[in-house]
Amino acid sequence: MARVSQEHLDARRRQILDGASLCFARNGFHATSMQDVLKEVDLSAGAVYRYFSGKEELIGAIVSEVLETVGDTYERAAQETPPPLPDVLIPRTLARLKEVKSGVLDSGEWVFPRLMIQVWAETLRNDELAVVMRTGFDKVCAAWAKVVESYKAAGLMPEDADADAMARTMIALAQGFAAQLAVFGAVPADVLQNGLRALMSMRTPDPAA
Template sequence: MARVSQEHLDARRRQILDGAARCFARNGFHATSMADVLTEVGLSAGAVYRYFRGKDELIAAIAAEAFAGIRGAFEEASQSTPPPSPDVLLGAVMRIFLEERIPGGDSRAFARLIIQVWSETLRDEHLFQTLAAGYDGMREAWASLVEAYRANGLMRADVPADHVARTMIAIAQGFIAQQALFGNVEVRVIEDGLRALMSMETQSRS
């Protein structure tokens, strides 16, 4: 029997994850069965279960991959001189996360999937650990960016880097929640809003 190449295995795993993400985004996590996923990806049960034992493993893999991709984008940005401003960076990452994650997909549906993933962490310890690790990685990535901003004279130094990191993550989470609940929120909205807030000048009180 011919050996299956790693490239083939990786491509098959990618096919399964993309198909599952489309299903979950379209119909919701609980309303989607593994049979739905099999139909979506056009593979046999044996082919899919070789990689994932069920929906919980699929959703955890989707979440972990998303965090890894976003953290990578932030870490790459921190190496630029000067690094892109928060409005530009967050806008770029949100486009990748919401608009490009499911080719031709519905960004509002995918935002709703993210909200479902968050709620699943309340009952699924493994998924909680996956998201907690991703959140900690995001904090570290943003903290590195803060240090890069300061090294380039772009940000004041009297606020802890982790406070800035948590705030930027909260902005992204809030944007995703708005998209999930109300839709019709273009990424440029968050870019414009951040740019306006960044332009404010604080006046010292007498």
């Protein structure tokens, strides 16, 4: 019997993750059954369970993949000279996520924003998923902190700037914008970039003025 290539295994796993992401974004975790996932990916139960033991493991794999994508984007940015500023880096991160989670719902909505809201809600009741989320979030914060340190090295920020505080704030901006996309629909791509540039242009007022 011919051995199945690693490429085939990876492609099948990708097919299952993409199909499950569509199902979860469309109807939420609790309203989606494994039968729904099987129908979406057009595979037998045996083919799917070879990769994932059930819905919980699928959810964890999707969350881990998203967080790894975000962390990798920031790690790469920290190595650039000069490092990309937030008005470039955050839209870039959302664009990377759109590549990884490229599915589109029947309504035309991009999968990731709706999926993100589902994940955060599920984390409040699912202790195992909360651990996955916390671990991944800590890694993303650490990667963003490296970007902040590269800003300092390039003379773009004061040496005493709080790297962790900035990391959490920038992540919150990306999450908040994604939440707006999920709730209100498509927003022009340059809105986030223009808003960040406006914020970055602010200066502390001169008391003597």
